[in-house]
Amino acid sequence: MQRRRVHSCDVHAVTSVFVTALRLMAPAMGAIASPAFGAVPTLTTVLCTNPVSGASWRITIDFAKSAVDSNPARISGARITWHDAKDGGNYTLDRRSGKLTVVVASSTGGYFIHDQCKLEN
Numbered sequence: 001m002q003r004r005r006v007h008s009c010d011v012h013a014v015t016s017v018f019v020t021a022l023r024l025m026a027p028a029m030g031a032i033a034s035p036a037f038g039a040v041p042t043l044t045t046v047l048c049t050n051p052v053s054g055a056s057w058r059i060t061i062d063f064a065k066s067a068v069d070s071n072p073a074r075i076s077g078a079r080i081t082w083h084d085a086k087d088g089g090n091y092t093l094d095r096r097s098g099k100l101t102v103v104v105a106s107s108t109g110g111y112f113i114h115d116q117c118k119l120e121n
Contacts, residue, residue: 042064043063044060045060048117068091098118
């Protein structure tokens with residue numbers, strides 16, 4: 001009776017295939033889980049308004065690149081945070097309420113700004 005050799009599995013090859021599969025699936029899973037106000041594309045434009053002054057502006061959230069207006073961002077299920085080096089502001093967008101808090105540090109103590117954001121139709 002001849003014995004058959006059983007080859008051990010190449011752990012590195014299997015790991016490589018698994019990691020590649022996860023990398024390919026991650027954007028699709030992120031696109032489903034990431035967007036704030038329901039199922040939206042990976043690029044989302046949000047209109048923000050300062051309720052005191054009435055000033056409005058748009059921000060663009062790129063869920064695929066984890067960025068807001070080209071600034072690196074941390075995106076979680078509850079909030080999106082980013083720092084804008086141009087104005088020195090640290091931004092936190094509450095994804096549930098749309099409240100945007102801006103914290104700007106300065107030598108005199110800095111200040112907070114509270115704005116309201118919503119998806120554009």
